[in-house]
Amino acid sequence: MHRRPHLRTPLALGVVLASLVASTPAASADTGPRHVPAPARVAVLGDSISRGFDACSVLQDCPEVSWSTGSVPAVQSHLARIAALNPAVQPVNAAFTGARASALLPQARAAVQQGADYVEVLIGANDACAPSEAAMTPVATFRTQVASAFAALRGTRVFVASVPDVRKVWQVAHTTPAAALVWSTFGLCQSMLANPTSTAPADADRRARVRQRIQDYNTVLRQECAALPTCRYDHGTVFKTDYALADLSPIDYYHPSVSGQARLSANTWPETWKFQPVG
Incomplete structure (x- = not known):
């Protein structure tokens, strides 16, 4: 969730984060059986959060600490938890730093082409974290882009995480002089x-208006997930999550640190499918 030359990336912890607007009618992302066999290939779609950007070194992706498909034991990623149930599971990290929802459809197609039978989605922080309010993605456009990507995932089990509440990044770090300096110098969000x-x-x-736009995106994600029979939504868990300064990267005070990635993994794991051991 970052355009590298300008460091325009949202935490999209976000580390790793209230409540969403009214519930959707009839269809719910909670319908259907939840206990399913552990997948053989896990893919994650999204932005710099899922790439572990700035968690390990300056202006670098660090996918090994990704909340979703990371391999570092300290994170206890979703992949690591699934591997305990299916040791043969393989990862596909199709996310890329700087991605907006417009990138979701090609990412979804790539995941399907690589045989992913379980796909995790964390997208939208860059759509809100723009150079200005006017540059944020319109909600209707966001819906069209998400719906197109989800249609490409029909028949695949999907887990959708909510967009982080980026105002919490400001609340946690704006009194830290180094954070304010980095945000202003590099034009972050x-x-x-x-x-x-x-x-x-x-x-x-x-x-407050930017935060409301994020809530509107989360409403879209919840509703579009509900329209997909094999999708589960996190019920706003990421958006609602609180975190400490240590959960933010000490490089940009914006992206999740390793501990922020671990918090993201731990908080979202109970919201996805209940996977059963294979064999």
Whole structure:
């Protein structure tokens, strides 16, 4: 969730994060059997959060600490938890740093082509974390892009994580001088993080509007997941998650650190399918 030259990336912890608007009618992402065999190939779609950006070294992806398909024991990724049930499971990390929802369809097609039978999705932080409010992805456009990608995943088990509440990044770190300096110097998520030390009404209102856009994206994700029979949504878990300064990268105070990735994995694991041992 980052355009490398300008460091425009959202935490998209986000580490790793309230509640969403009204429940969807009739269809629910919780319908159908939840206990299923552990998958053979796990894919993750999304942005720099799922690539572990800035968690290990400056301006570098670190996919080994990804909450979804990472291999570092400290993270206890979803892949590691599934491997305890199916040791032969293989990962596909189709996410890429800087991705918006517009990238979701090609990522979904790539995952399907590589034989993924379980796909995790964490997307939307870059759609909200734009150079300005005006540059945020319109909700209707976001819906069209998500719906197209989910259609390509029909027949595949899917888990959808909510978009992180990026205002919590500001709340946790804006009084840390190094964080305010990095955000301003490198233009990180200016729709939310511009004027980081200001609590003036105009800045507070802007942050509230960006947060509402994230909530609107999460409504779309919940509803589109509900329309897919083999999809489960995290019920806003990522959006609602609270975290400490240590859960943010000490490089940019924006992306999840290793502990932030671990928190993301632990908090979302109970929300996905209940996988059963293979064999």
